[in-house]
Amino acid sequence: MTELLQIDGLSFSAAGRAILEAVDLTLEAGEIHVLLGANGTGKTTLANLVMGCSGYRPSAGTIRFRGRPIDGLPIHERARLGITLTWQEPARFEGLKVRDYLTLGEDPGDPALWLERVGLEPGAYLERAVDKTLSGGERKRIELASALALRPRLAILDEPGAGIDLLSIDEIAKLIRELRGPGAAVLLITHQQELAQVADRASYLCAGRIIATGAPESIAESYRRRPCGVCDGEVCRD
Numbered sequence: 001m002t003e004l005l006q007i008d009g010l011s012f013s014a015a016g017r018a019i020l021e022a023v024d025l026t027l028e029a030g031e032i033h034v035l036l037g038a039n040g041t042g043k044t045t046l047a048n049l050v051m052g053c054s055g056y057r058p059s060a061g062t063i064r065f066r067g068r069p070i071d072g073l074p075i076h077e078r079a080r081l082g083i084t085l086t087w088q089e090p091a092r093f094e095g096l097k098v099r100d101y102l103t104l105g106e107d108p109g110d111p112a113l114w115l116e117r118v119g120l121e122p123g124a125y126l127e128r129a130v131d132k133t134l135s136g137g138e139r140k141r142i143e144l145a146s147a148l149a150l151r152p153r154l155a156i157l158d159e160p161g162a163g164i165d166l167l168s169i170d171e172i173a174k175l176i177r178e179l180r181g182p183g184a185a186v187l188l189i190t191h192q193q194e195l196a197q198v199a200d201r202a203s204y205l206c207a208g209r210i211i212a213t214g215a216p217e218s219i220a221e222s223y224r225r226r227p228c229g230v231c232d233g234e235v236c237r238d
């Protein structure tokens, strides 16, 4: 397999505190990789650093995408390379219609079809604005539809199942599998064990450090056996 994303020695500090320390993580093309870890261990921060969100610049380390260092690139150039991030708190775009949101990329296809794929009736949603009038679960679904429409090489999904009713977990897992392709990978952040099972590999992040990478079952087992020893129970206490 080919390395799609290679993170070496990545560190990040904010407000005078180390949030991530010397993180190494590799994603192969074609894989779904799940990042597990307790609240506040740095999962979303890592996602923001890979996406190049405003205010997130590494204090050390490199991020390579398809062999090329991307640390210096702004978010829109990373998006152009095929990296997309669906946020834990789904974005709102006042005034932007769902139809327009789903046709932002090149060759986006039919927005109605993407809405159907996430279980939303196109006639009821296409002309609505992506704003607070949509429920949290509806916005989550629309963000997933947007990720499908963009056909990214790397989809970073931050808690894609949060706020979506349990019955839909199987549907979300199916969509995540679709985002994986021969040249495309998914970095999944989730606390939902049922959803984590969709992954090929897993990494366990605690106190800003990746402490294990391997088969999802064994990493999930380490996660259950908290505290991990790195943080002495400060972060991943029961």
Ligand SMILES: Nc1ncnc2c1ncn2[C@@H]1O[C@H](COP(=O)(O)OP(=O)(O)OP(=O)(O)O)[C@@H](O)[C@H]1O
Residues within 6 Å of the ligand: 014, 015, 019, 037, 038, 039, 040, 041, 042, 043, 044, 045, 046, 055, 088
């Ligand atoms: N820009 C920032 N300034 C100050 N603190 C920050 C910043 N970004 C993240 N943090 C802090 O870094 C820590 C890690 O946050 P992060 O959102 O990455 O955790 P997480 O693992 O995604 O947690 P959760 O599972 O609760 O979503 C938290 O303590 C958070 O408050």
